[in-house]
Amino acid sequence: MIDEGIGGLAAILAHPDDESFSCAGALALARDAGRTTRLLVATLGEAGNPEGVADPLLGEMREDELRCAAERIGLDEVTLLDGYPDGGVAEQPFERLVSDIAAWLSDRRPDAVVTFGAHGVTGNRDHIIVGSATRWAVERLAEAGIAPNAVYVVSPVFGPTANRFDLSPEEQGATHRIDVTAVIGRKITALECHASQTDAAEAIRDIRAALDADGLIFEGYTRVRPPVPPPHPNFGTRLL
Numbered sequence: 417m418i419d420e421g422i423g424g425l426a427a428i429l430a431h432p433d434d435e436s437f438s439c440a441g442a443l444a445l446a447r448d449a450g451r452t453t454r455l456l457v458a459t460l461g462e463a464g465n466p467e468g469v470a471d472p473l474l475g476e477m478r479e480d481e482l483r484c485a486a487e488r489i490g491l492d493e494v495t496l497l498d499g500y501p502d503g504g505v506a507e508q509p510f511e512r513l514v515s516d517i518a519a520w521l522s523d524r525r526p527d528a529v530v531t532f533g534a535h536g537v538t539g540n541r542d543h544i545i546v547g548s549a550t551r552w553a554v555e556r557l558a559e560a561g562i563a564p565n566a567v568y569v570v571s572p573v574f575g576p577t578a579n580r581f582d583l584s585p586e587e588q589g590a591t592h593r594i595d596v597t598a599v600i601g602r603k604i605t606a607l608e609c610h611a612s613q614t615d616a617a618e619a620i621r622d623i624r625a626a627l628d629a630d631g632l633i634f635e636g637y638t639r640v641r642p643p644v645p646p647p648h649p650n651f652g653t654r655l656l
């Protein structure tokens with residue numbers, strides 16, 4: 417049940433599984449703190465096979481995987497957009513995507529939003545276009561005086577995998593380092609829901625190895641609205 421009609425933390429991403437790879441820990445922590453947690457996903461991920469070819473059955477399977485992960489994380493609401501093909505979001509009218517995201521946001525008025533930065537963590541075009549559209553949607557809300565208090569982009573620089581040198585400056589320069597160790601079991605079980613995606617199993621192995629080595633797991637974010645003045649790093653430890 418949703419505790420707050422509006423407010424809370426909202427993630428706006430491109431595919432089922434993006435939430436589990438990126439911000440599952442921060443969402444779980446927000447939920448445990450009594451905040452409403454929401455997720456908007458642009459596509460069903462129906463082309464998430466090795467060939468990258470759309471398969472309606474895979475889309476159905478991945479929607480089920482997403483619902484499974486949402487339950488494990490403790491999300492209050494999951495919304496899937498209609499009309500955006502996996503791998504082809506950039507070919508759809510950008511204005512429509514901005515309007516769809518702005519409408520979703522203005523109905524829910526989250527206090528903070530998490531989305532993808534300019535490199536989209538992996539360079540995936542859907543990630544990049546959804547992150548960009550979200551930023552424009554927030555500016556549209558700002559014109560109406562109802563912008564969220566904070567917008568963050570995912571900055572995967574504290575991940576258990578090797579250092580990243582391929583990210584945009586805003587993704588590389590994390591301003592927030594969130595200790596998600598307390599909820600890492602939920603992030604792992606959310607990743608387990610995405611059984612159709614082989615890289616989910618790899619991510620679980622990486623997290624477990626990092627837990628064994630360091631005992632701590634962090635998620636990184638850069639607050640891009642309002643921007644955080646330098647010097648960095650002087651990490652914030654909460655998104656809300």
Ligand SMILES: [Zn+2]
Pocket residue numbers: 430431433434540543
């Ligand atoms: Zn993705």
